Amino acid sequence: MYNLKSIVASILFSSLTLPASFAQDRGLEIAQNSDKADIGYKSSESELQMILTNKQGQTSTNLLKNKTLEVPNDGDKSIIEFNSPKDVKGTKTLTYTHKSGDDDQWIYLPAVTRVKRIASSNKSGPFMGSEFAFEDLSSFEVEKYTYKFISESMVGTEKIAIVEMDPEDPKSGYTRIIGKFNLTKNYRVEELEFYDRKNEKLKTLTYSDYKLYNNKYFRANALNMVNHQSGKKTQLLFTNYKFGINLSENDLTEDNLKN
Amino acid sequence: MPNFLLIICVFLLINNLVWSQDTLKKKWEVDLSAELELENQYFTSKGLYPNQKDYFLSGAFKPILKINSADGKHAFKVEPFVRGSIQDPNRTHWDVRQAYYQRKLKSWTITVGVRKVFWGVAESNHLVDIINQTDAVEGSDGKQKLGQPMLQISKNSKLGNFEFFYLPYSRRIQLSSKTGRYRFPVVLEREDIQFRSSNKEWHPSFALRWSKTAGDFSLGLSHFYGNSREPLFLGFNPATGLDLSYPVINQSGIDIQFNKDALILKLESIYRTSKFQNFFAFTSGFEYTFGNVFDKGADVGIIAEYTYDSRRELTFSGLDNDIFVGTRIALNDDKSTDCLLGGIFDIEKGTTLFRVEASRRVAKSYKVALKANILSNVSEKEILYNFRNDDLLEMKISKFF
Numbered sequence: 001m002y003n004l005k006s007i008v009a010s011i012l013f014s015s016l017t018l019p020a021s022f023a024q025d026r027g028l029e030i031a032q033n034s035d036k037a038d039i040g041y042k043s044s045e046s047e048l049q050m051i052l053t054n055k056q057g058q059t060s061t062n063l064l065k066n067k068t069l070e071v072p073n074d075g076d077k078s079i080i081e082f083n084s085p086k087d088v089k090g091t092k093t094l095t096y097t098h099k100s101g102d103d104d105q106w107i108y109l110p111a112v113t114r115v116k117r118i119a120s121s122n123k124s125g126p127f128m129g130s131e132f133a134f135e136d137l138s139s140f141e142v143e144k145y146t147y148k149f150i151s152e153s154m155v156g157t158e159k160i161a162i163v164e165m166d167p168e169d170p171k172s173g174y175t176r177i178i179g180k181f182n183l184t185k186n187y188r189v190e191e192l193e194f195y196d197r198k199n200e201k202l203k204t205l206t207y208s209d210y211k212l213y214n215n216k217y218f219r220a221n222a223l224n225m226v227n228h229q230s231g232k233k234t235q236l237l238f239t240n241y242k243f244g245i246n247l248s249e250n251d252l253t254e255d256n257l258k259n
Numbered sequence: 260m261p262n263f264l265l266i267i268c269v270f271l272l273i274n275n276l277v278w279s280q281d282t283l284k285k286k287w288e289v290d291l292s293a294e295l296e297l298e299n300q301y302f303t304s305k306g307l308y309p310n311q312k313d314y315f316l317s318g319a320f321k322p323i324l325k326i327n328s329a330d331g332k333h334a335f336k337v338e339p340f341v342r343g344s345i346q347d348p349n350r351t352h353w354d355v356r357q358a359y360y361q362r363k364l365k366s367w368t369i370t371v372g373v374r375k376v377f378w379g380v381a382e383s384n385h386l387v388d389i390i391n392q393t394d395a396v397e398g399s400d401g402k403q404k405l406g407q408p409m410l411q412i413s414k415n416s417k418l419g420n421f422e423f424f425y426l427p428y429s430r431r432i433q434l435s436s437k438t439g440r441y442r443f444p445v446v447l448e449r450e451d452i453q454f455r456s457s458n459k460e461w462h463p464s465f466a467l468r469w470s471k472t473a474g475d476f477s478l479g480l481s482h483f484y485g486n487s488r489e490p491l492f493l494g495f496n497p498a499t500g501l502d503l504s505y506p507v508i509n510q511s512g513i514d515i516q517f518n519k520d521a522l523i524l525k526l527e528s529i530y531r532t533s534k535f536q537n538f539f540a541f542t543s544g545f546e547y548t549f550g551n552v553f554d555k556g557a558d559v560g561i562i563a564e565y566t567y568d569s570r571r572e573l574t575f576s577g578l579d580n581d582i583f584v585g586t587r588i589a590l591n592d593d594k595s596t597d598c599l600l601g602g603i604f605d606i607e608k609g610t611t612l613f614r615v616e617a618s619r620r621v622a623k624s625y626k627v628a629l630k631a632n633i634l635s636n637v638s639e640k641e642i643l644y645n646f647r648n649d650d651l652l653e654m655k656i657s658k659f660f
Contacts, residue, residue, distance in 0.1 A: 052593050060593050060623070086659035087626045088595065089292055090323070102520065104472070112402055114377040117477050119521045122550025125558060129593030133551075171520075173551065196554070246330060250366045254472070255413055255420050259334050259361055 027147025034187035108257035124173025286329035317344035349436035383583035392430035419471030429486035445500030540568035608638035
């Protein structure tokens with residue numbers, strides 16, 4: 001009797017837990033591979049055009065410049081410089097992303113030549129009135145999510161894996177993000193679907209116009225974010241991507257924001 | 260001191276020769292932008308003194324030219340400023356806000372020319388900030404500064420950021436003319452406030468600053484020697500008005516900021532000595548930001564700060580035992596709409612200053628900014644008592660190029 005019970009229990013137990021732990025491991029593995037595909041780029045620079053479209057179809061454009069330095073064993077360091085709208089021209093932000101805990105963030109206000117360290121805990125707020133939240137734009141770190149593998153299938157000639165990512169940070173604006181990873185193309189991300197705190201579908205981000213840089217690093221030159229609840233859209237277009245630029249830790253300091 | 264200037268010139272010359280050889284090969288990024296501003300100021304009460312006007316119309320032009328080498332090693336910046344005021348001749352003024360050349364050598368940065376430098380962490384009072392003179396006719400909040408000639412050498416290292424400043428020339432404060440507001444019964448022209456040292460504005464000033472961010476803490480220590488920027492105020496004199504002068508001072512400063520999640524704690528403090536007066540002052544408080552309120556994207560920040568200044572009634576800014584409470588609302592919309600509401604309350608004397616500021620982008624390259632300053636219950640012991648009728652409503656429209 002006892003044996004039968006334990007056998008039944010163990011069958012039930014294993015049939016429930018094995019796929020769950022497999023789903024976790026496989027999901028994590030895909031995220032790690034996706035992250036690994038990016039290791040070694042050292043530094044990059046790009047110009048961004050951010051096109052905001054409201055419900056009525058009216059657009060406004062922000063121009064930004066981005067410089068990023070890869071930091072071994074921690075998150076990236078980056079500077080974003082605002083070029084347009086013209087009234088915020090010269091404003092810069094400096095971000096030190098960390099694998100765990102809050103990022104460090106500074107803002108430089110050119111009119112008063114002041115560098116201010118700001119609270120970076122506001123992850124879910126919009127960036128410059130766009131459909132991108134601050135957390136959507138910070139560098140991807142594997143440690144920031146837990147993973148659940150959902151499925152894998154062939155789409156045309158490419159193998160696409162669907163993985164659920166659950167943010168570890170309680171301050172995140174999302175309960176979950178459903179990611180589509182392209183396993184044939186070095187685990188690059190094809191699409192992210194964001195679910196808000198009420199677990200309702202909020203936004204879809206589509207990556208397109210992928211280019212291969214230095215024969216190794218895939219970068220999407222167009223990111224298209226659609227907000228399903230508000231009907232607004234934001235398109236991010238990247239130009240002049242450069243890798244391995246002359247950039248060091250000395251260039252990514254508070255003092256260096258001031259000119 | 261001319262020796263020192265000679266050294267700078269020689270240094271610049273050598274530096275120029277060294278890099279002129281590869282100038283032709285260098286790539287330069289040239290960037291020109293400008294702001295054209297129209298300002299309306301309306302004072303709701305009649306002035307206390309004869310000739311003071313109620314309505315002021317002025318315009319300002321603020322171009323910025325930036326030239327950077329593509330490798331980031333050389334940078335030039337030129338930022339002139341000019342304002343023309345119809346009603347207040349002293350507000351009609353021009354200045355070189357910035358005009359400098361900057362050279363980067365690995366962890367070293369050398370800057371020569373005219374520059375604006377800001378130090379400190381507080382919002383309601385800027386005690387530690389001392390490099391530049393205030394452009395007092397530009398605004399009563401002291402945020403606008405005059406350009407300061409300097410040689411600045413900075414070194415960034417694991418131990419923090421070290422800065423050295425040589426400031427060969429000091430600027431005087433400019434106050435309103437007889438038709439203007441925020442003035443004293445006796446009109447003070449720029450030359451009426453005297454330097455105490457025999458070399459006057461050419462008495463050299465020096466400053467050192469060390470700053471470092473370590474985890475949640477940001478720390479700065481600074482020392483300044485030279486001509487005081489803020490006039491020394493030794494009281495009212497019925498014959499000459501105010502006893503004001505610029506003494507030679509030593510000022511040590513500390514600023515600390517602690518960031519944890521949405522909370523920021525701040526402290527800045529100074530100790531200033533001169534032949535005529537020694538004093539201690541500090542400003543401390545917090546800022547808490549509620550981000551993405553109701554998931555509508557807006558940030559609402561709560562700010563509270565307390566200032567103590569041992570000069571008490573001789574404090575030039577009037578902030579000697581005051582509490583500032585305010586809120587900053589940023590809608591984070593595509594028009595960058597934001598708003599600051601606040602009040603400064605003097606704990607003993609009861610004087611209250613309310614301030615509202617709001618701005619929003621209109622069309623593609625225009626911005627509208629509104630401001631209201633309201634003084635109430637002004638104690639006759641306050642230096643602000645002279646301005647008690649100067650409640651201001653202001654509207655600025657800027658076009659950006």
